[in-house]
Amino acid sequence: xxxxLSQEKINxxxxxxxxxxxxxxxxxxxxxxxxxxxxxxxxxxxIKEGEFISIIGHSxxxxxxxxxxxxxxxxxxxxxxxxxxxxxxxxxxxxxxVFQNHSLLPWLTCYENVYLAVERVFGASAEKPExxxxxxxxxxxxxxxxxxxxxxxxxxxxISGGMKQRVGIARALAMExxxxxxxxxxxxxxxxxxxxxxxxxxxxxxxxxxxxxxxTHDVDEAILLSxxxxxxTNGPSAGIGEILEVKLARPRARLDLAEDKDYxxxxxxxxxxxxERHAKKAA
Amino acid sequence: xxxxxxxxESLKAIMQxxxxxxxxxxxxxxxxxxxxxxxxxxxxxxxMTKKTSALLSNxxxxxxxxxxxxxxVVLPPVFGILLLLAVWTLISHQTPSxxxxxxxxxxxxxxxxxxxxxxxxxxxxxxxxxxxxLQRVALGFGLAALVGIPLGFIIxxxxxMSRMTSPIISLLRPVSPLAWLPIGLLVFKAAxxxxxxxxxxxxxxxxxxxxxxxxxxxxQDYMNVxxxxxxxxxxxxxxxxxxxxxxxMMTGVRLSIGVAWLVxxxxxxxxxxxxxxxxxxxxxxxxxxxxxIIAIFVVGIVGLLLEYALTQIAKKFSxx
Ligand SMILES: Nc1ncnc2c1ncn2[C@@H]1O[C@H](COP(=O)(O)OP(=O)(O)OP(=O)(O)O)[C@@H](O)[C@H]1O
Ligand SMILES: [Mg+2]
Numbered sequence: 001x002x003x004x005l006s007q008e009k010i011n012x013x014x015x016x017x018x019x020x021x022x023x024x025x026x027x028x029x030x031x032x033x034x035x036x037x038x039x040x041x042x043x044x045x046x047i048k049e050g051e052f053i054s055i056i057g058h059s060x061x062x063x064x065x066x067x068x069x070x071x072x073x074x075x076x077x078x079x080x081x082x083x084x085x086x087x088x089x090x091x092x093x094x095x096x097x098v099f100q101n102h103s104l105l106p107w108l109t110c111y112e113n114v115y116l117a118v119e120r121v122f123g124a125s126a127e128k129p130e131x132x133x134x135x136x137x138x139x140x141x142x143x144x145x146x147x148x149x150x151x152x153x154x155x156x157x158x159i160s161g162g163m164k165q166r167v168g169i170a171r172a173l174a175m176e177x178x179x180x181x182x183x184x185x186x187x188x189x190x191x192x193x194x195x196x197x198x199x200x201x202x203x204x205x206x207x208x209x210x211x212x213x214x215x216t217h218d219v220d221e222a223i224l225l226s227x228x229x230x231x232x233t234n235g236p237s238a239g240i241g242e243i244l245e246v247k248l249a250r251p252r253a254r255l256d257l258a259e260d261k262d263y264x265x266x267x268x269x270x271x272x273x274x275x276e277r278h279a280k281k282a283a
Numbered sequence: 284x285x286x287x288x289x290x291x292e293s294l295k296a297i298m299q300x301x302x303x304x305x306x307x308x309x310x311x312x313x314x315x316x317x318x319x320x321x322x323x324x325x326x327x328x329x330x331m332t333k334k335t336s337a338l339l340s341n342x343x344x345x346x347x348x349x350x351x352x353x354x355x356v357v358l359p360p361v362f363g364i365l366l367l368l369a370v371w372t373l374i375s376h377q378t379p380s381x382x383x384x385x386x387x388x389x390x391x392x393x394x395x396x397x398x399x400x401x402x403x404x405x406x407x408x409x410x411x412x413x414x415x416x417l418q419r420v421a422l423g424f425g426l427a428a429l430v431g432i433p434l435g436f437i438i439x440x441x442x443x444m445s446r447m448t449s450p451i452i453s454l455l456r457p458v459s460p461l462a463w464l465p466i467g468l469l470v471f472k473a474a475x476x477x478x479x480x481x482x483x484x485x486x487x488x489x490x491x492x493x494x495x496x497x498x499x500x501x502x503q504d505y506m507n508v509x510x511x512x513x514x515x516x517x518x519x520x521x522x523x524x525x526x527x528x529x530x531x532m533m534t535g536v537r538l539s540i541g542v543a544w545l546v547x548x549x550x551x552x553x554x555x556x557x558x559x560x561x562x563x564x565x566x567x568x569x570x571x572x573x574x575x576i577i578a579i580f581v582v583g584i585v586g587l588l589l590e591y592a593l594t595q596i597a598k599k600f601s602x603x
Binding site for chain 1: 504505507508511512515518522523526
C-alpha cells in the first residue's frame with residue numbers, strides 16, 4: 001500500500017517536473033480606449049523544471065505579456081497558468097523577474113536594491129526569519145556572483161548599463177527563485193557587453209539549475225542560451241507558431257558554435273520563421 | 284612669514300575699531316579677520332597674481348569668456364533694480380504724497396535701527412511684527428503639511444480616494460482664501476486662530492495636489508518591482524513612493540509657503556493684532572507711506588528668503 005502511494009507520488013512529481021510551468025489555453029485581451037485588443041490567443045506551453053526557454057518574435061507580438069502573465073503581474077482573460085502544480089494568482093518571490101530596463105530604484109545603492117529583495121523573501125518569512133547578518137551575507141553573495149562587489153555602495157546612475165543589468169540579475173537571483181523570468185535582459189546593451197553577460201548568465205544558470213524564461217529579439221542569444229526556442233506569430237491574437245528544440249551540448253562556447261553545423265541550421269530555422277513565414281509587414 | 288604676522292597685527296588694530304562699530308560677536312569678526320588677512324598677505328597676493336597672469340597668457344579667450352559670463356549674470360539684475368528705482372523716483376516726483384527711494388531709505392534705516400521695541404500691544408517694532416506673521420504662517424502651514432501630505436499620498440495611491448475627493452478639491456480650491464475668514468471667526472471666535480485657519484486652508488491645496496500627482500506618476504516599473512518582491516505597504520511607501528514623490532512634494536511645499544505668505548498680509552489686515560499685515564494697515568491709518576513701502580519690501584524679501592530656504596532643502600533631498 002505504502003509502496004503504491006510512494007510510486008504514485010513519484011509519478012506525480014515527475015509529471016510536475018515535466019510541466020513545471022504550465023500555460024493552458026491562455027487568452028489575453030486588453031480593454032483600451034479604442035475598444036478591446038486581443039493580444040494573445042490560445043497559448044499552450046509546458047516548461048520542464050530546470051529548462052531554459054526563450055521567447056522570440058517581432059516587436060509588439062506579446063512576448064512581454066506572456067512573461068508578465070507567468071510573473072503574475074497581469075491576469076489572463078481566459079485560461080489558466082500553473083507553477084509547480086499551483087495556479088498562479090499573483091506575483092510571488094518564487095518567480096523573480098529581471099526587467100527590460102533593469103528597474104533598479106535610483107535612490108538606493110546597488111547593495112540596498114538587492115537587500116530589499118532578500119529582506120522580504122528571507123527576513124519576513126513567517127516560519128523562521130533569518131538574522132540581519134545572514135541577510136547581508138545573501139545580498140553580498142548575490143552581488144559577488146555577478147562580479148559587482150566593488151559597486152556595492154554605488155547608486156544605479158553611477159554605474160554603466162551593463163552593470164545595472166547585472167545588479168538586476170543579482171536582485172532576482174538573491175531571491176533564490178524557482179523560476180527566473182527575463183524580459184530582454186540585455187536588449188539595451190552593446191554587443192560586447194551583451195556577449196559577456198550571456199556567458200555569465202549561462203554559468204550562473206548551470207550552477208543554480210533554476211528554470212528560466214527569457215524574452216529576446218536576438219536569434220543568436222536565443223539559441224545559445226536555450227533548451228527550447230518558442231517562436232511567436234505576429235499580433236493581434238498572437239500565438240505560438242513553432243517550438244524549436246536546441247539539442248546542443250552544454251557547456252556551450254560561443255566561438256565553437258559559430259562553425260557548428262547544427263547551430264547554423266537552428267539559426268536559419270529561426271530566421272526563416274521570423275523573416276519568411278511570419279515577416280512583419282512594414283508599418 | 285613675517286609679512287603675514289605684520290599684516291595680521293595691523294589688521295587686528297583695524298578690526299578692533301571695526302568691532303566696536305559692528306559689535307556682532309567675536310566669531311564673525313574672526314572669520315572676517317582671516318579673510319582679510321589672506322588678501323593682505325603680500326606673498327599670497329603675489330602668488331595669486333602670478334596664477335591669474337598665467338591664466339591670462341595661456342587662455343586669454345577663456346578668461347575673457349569667464350568675465351563675460353559673470354557680467355552676464357550680474358549686470359541684468361542690477362539694471363533691473365536701477366530701472367525700478369528710476370521709475371519709482373519719477374513717479375514720486377509726479378505725486379508728492381508718494382515718498383521717493385531716498386526718503387524711504389532714510390526711514391528704513393531709522394526703523395531698522397530699533398526693530399524690537401515694545402510699547403504695548405499696538406505699538407511694537409517691525410521685527411516683532413514680522414516674527415508674529417512668520418509664527419502664524421508656520422503654524423497654519425505646518426498644520427496644512429501635516430494633513431495635506433498624507434492626504435496627498437492616500438489620494439494618489441488609491442483610485443477610489445482620488446475619485447472621491449476630486450469633486451471636493453475642484454470645488455474648494457478656487458475659493459479665495461479670505462472667503463474662509465468668516466468661517467474661522469465663527470468657529471474659533473478669535474482673530475488669531477481664524478488667521479491661522481485661513482493660512483491652513485489656502486496652503487493645503489498645493490501640497491495635496493502635488494503629492495498626489497507625484498504618487499500617481501510613480502513608474503509602473505517600480506510598482507512591478509514592489510509586486511514581484513511582494514513588498515509590504517509600509518515598505519512600498521518608505522522605499523518607493525516617498526523617495527520618488529519627494530521632489531513633487533517639495534514643489535507643493537514651496538508653492539504652499541508662497542501662498543501662505545501671500546495670504547497672511549491680507550488676513551492680518553482684517554484680523555488685527557501684531558503682524559506685518561496689521562502693521563501695514565496701521566501705518567496707512569497713520570498715513571506713514573514710507574513705512575508701507577518698506578513693508579512691501581520686507582514682505583517681498585521674507586518671501587524670497589522662505590523660497591530660497593525651501594529650494595535649498597529640496598535640493599538636499601533630491602536623489603539625483
Ligand atoms: N496594458 C496594456 N493595455 C493595452 N494594450 C497593451 C497593454 N500591454 C500590451 N498591450 C498591447 O499588447 C501587444 C503586445 O505587447 P507586448 O508588450 O507584450 O509586446 P512585446 O512582444 O513585448 O513587444 P516588444 O518586443 O516591443 O517589447 C502590443 O500590441 C501592445 O500594444
Ligand atoms: Mg516587451
